[in-house]
Each structure stands twice: as structure tokens, then as C-alpha cells.
Amino acid sequence: MEMACENEVMVLPCFDFCKGGVTLEEGSEEWKEMSMKVREACESYGCFILKYDEISIKGAREVIFKSMKPLFDVSEETKQQHISPKPFNTYKFKNFENLNYESFGVDDAEIENFTNLMWPQGNTPLREALECMSSKMSEISMFVLKMIMEGYGVSQNYISAVESIKSCSNIRFNKYKASANSNDYDHVTRFPHTDKKSLTFLCDDGVQGLHVLSKTGKWSEITIPQHGFVVLVGDILKAWSNGRLHAATHRVEVSGERERYSFGVFLAPKEEVIVEPHELLDDTLHPLRYRPFNYGKFLSYCASNLKDDALEVFAGL
Numbered sequence: 660m661e662m663a664c665e666n667e668v669m670v671l672p673c674f675d676f677c678k679g680g681v682t683l684e685e686g687s688e689e690w691k692e693m694s695m696k697v698r699e700a701c702e703s704y705g706c707f708i709l710k711y712d713e714i715s716i717k718g719a720r721e722v723i724f725k726s727m728k729p730l731f732d733v734s735e736e737t738k739q740q741h742i743s744p745k746p747f748n749t750y751k752f753k754n755f756e757n758l759n760y761e762s763f764g765v766d767d768a769e770i771e772n773f774t775n776l777m778w779p780q781g782n783t784p785l786r787e788a789l790e791c792m793s794s795k796m797s798e799i800s801m802f803v804l805k806m807i808m809e810g811y812g813v814s815q816n817y818i819s820a821v822e823s824i825k826s827c828s829n830i831r832f833n834k835y836k837a838s839a840n841s842n843d844y845d846h847v848t849r850f851p852h853t854d855k856k857s858l859t860f861l862c863d864d865g866v867q868g869l870h871v872l873s874k875t876g877k878w879s880e881i882t883i884p885q886h887g888f889v890v891l892v893g894d895i896l897k898a899w900s901n902g903r904l905h906a907a908t909h910r911v912e913v914s915g916e917r918e919r920y921s922f923g924v925f926l927a928p929k930e931e932v933i934v935e936p937h938e939l940l941d942d943t944l945h946p947l948r949y950r951p952f953n954y955g956k957f958l959s960y961c962a963s964n965l966k967d968d969a970l971e972v973f974a975g976l
């Protein structure tokens with residue numbers, strides 16, 4: 660069988676913040692060591708694997724994946740009623756060359772409206788699972804961001820700044836399917852991009868397809884463990900770190916009959932927040948790379964300019 664695939668295997672760093680069921684204690688030696696590794700991974704790869712098998716997350720994840728097929732099987736007419744003034748949230752069906760791609764984006768504040776819109780009789784298990792997922796990911800993102808700060812030796816006082824870059828969460832559901840007319844073994848892709856928010860936690864239900872571009876320009880397929888996530892640095896965190904953290908470019912390839920379902924939890928600032936490089940991360944080795952910018956304006960810019968260098972064009976100095 661011919662594989663149109665020149666990918667190499669990139670082994671991403673894989674972390675587990677729990678040891679014997681106990682979460683690393685903030686400030687402990689082990690936590691500090693882990694902080695260095697997390698920062699390094701975010702600088703070198705722009706992403707890492709996070710193992711996470713906490714019981715409530717496991718349960719929420721299972722409910723969410725069980726609901727994904729029924730969700731995308733809802734009538735086209737109902738799906739199209741999910742309209743949002745916010746960029747990237749409105750229901751989308753895209754037909755790339757030979758890939759059918761569908762997605763919904765739902766802000767944390769909209770979860771109940773969303774489940775009621777898709778299931779007029781409501782869907783309490785899914786609503787609860789989404790609320791649980793979004794609040795847990797918000798907690799974990801705080802943990803990760805504190806580690807990154809620790810990794811840069813930035814003091815505790817900056818935690819409120821960190822809080823402001825992760826104050827909203829958004830969940831996106833994705834479905835990918837190779838078109839019927841494409842050859843079984845044709846690989847079909849979703850265009851390469853960096854995420855426009857601060858941090859992304861992404862998982863799939865076993866049909867893989869996520870590929871990440873290394874800094875040296877090579878694509879690698881990423882295997883997301885069943886009890887874990889890929890954590891990706893987005894443009895906002897890159898700007899905040901004055902370009903020291905790498906926002907990983909990624910894309911999805913699927914082939915053959917099986918559909919890929921994935922969902923991501925995205926942490927982001929509030930739209931009115933001004934994002935700017937942290938003052939301590941601007942030095943002679945890392946001269947200031949970005950001007951301060953309004954997050955909401957950046958997002959709107961990205962929505963109408965689907966380029967992978969949006970951050971550089973919009974805010975680069």
C-alpha cells in the first residue's frame with residue numbers, strides 16, 4: 660500500500676503532574692523541576708502531551724465523545740442555528756479539496772444554550788460534562804501557566820497577569836471525514852494553523868490525524884493518549900512570552916472510511932484585554948517583538964485573514 664506520507668516521528672515530551680494520585684505541590688522541588696521541563700517543551704515544540712486520568716475528567720470525556728456523533732447527526736437546519744457574533748464559534752461545514760470538516764465552537768457561558776438548541780428537550784449529561792471539562796481545564800491551564808512563569812523565574816506577583824490571559828474558555832467540536840469521492844488511501848488535510856488563543860487542550864477518540872510542524876520544518880503525527888491531551892501554545896501566549904514560547908503549527912490528516920472526532924478546550928483572555936509581552940521577557944537576547952494589542956481585535960483580524968503569520972503581521976515589531 661502506498662502511503663503518501665513523508666512524516667517523521669517526533670516524540671513529544673510527555674508529562675504527568677500527578678504522582679501516585681497526588682498532584683505535584685506548587686513550590687516543591689519536583690514542581691520546580693517539572694516547571695523547567697514544561698517551559699522547555701513549550702519553547703522547543705510549542706506543545707507537549709499531558710497525561711491526565713483524573714476520574715471526573717475521564718467521565719466527562721467519555722460523555723462528550725459519546726455525544727459527538729449524535730451532535731453532528733442533528734439536522735443541518737438545527738446545526739446552522741448555532742450562530743455566534745464571536746469569531747470561530749458559528750457552526751461551520753467546510754468542504755476542502757477532499758475533506759469534509761464540520762465544527763462548533765461554544766464559549767463556557769453558552770454551554771447550556773448550546774445543548775438546549777441541539778436537543779430541545781435538553782441534554783443534562785452533556786451539559787454537565789462540558790461544564791466539568793471547561794472548569795477543570797481552566798484549573799489545569801492555571802497550573803501550566805504558573806509553571807511557565809516559574810520556568811522563567813518570574814515571581815508570584817505576576818499570577819494575576821496570567822489569570823487574565825486564561826479567563827475565558829471555549830470548547831470546539833470537530834468532525835473530519837474523507838469525501839466519498841476521494842481514494843481510500845488519499846490523505847486529506849485541514850489547513851495548517853496556529854491556535855489564536857493562549858493555550859489549547861486537545862483530545863480525540865482514537866482515530867488519529869493530528870500533525871505538528873517542528874521548528875525545523877518537519878511534520879510529525881501525534882498520538883494523543885486515551886487519558887490525556889496535547890497541550891498547544893497559542894498565539895497569545897507566544898506574544899505574552901515575547902516570542903520565546905513557540906506557537907505550534909498543526910493540521911489534521913484523515914484517510915479512509917473512519918471519521919475523526921476531536922474536541923479542544925481553548926483558554927483565552929477576555930476580548931477587551933490588551934495583550935503585550937511581559938516586561939521581564941524583553942532583554943538584549945530577546946528584544947521586544949510585539950506591540951501591545953487588543954485581543955478581540957486580533958481575533959477579528961484572524962477571522963478575516965486566515966494566514967499562519969497573523970500574529971506577526973498584526974502585532975509584530
Ligand SMILES: O=C(O)CCC(=O)C(=O)O
Nearest residue numbers: 831833854869911921923
Ligand atoms: O482535530 C484536531 O486534532 C485539531 C483541531 C484544531 O486544531 C483546532 O480546533 O484548532
Ligand SMILES: [Fe+2]
Nearest residue numbers: 852853854909
Ligand atoms: Fe488548532
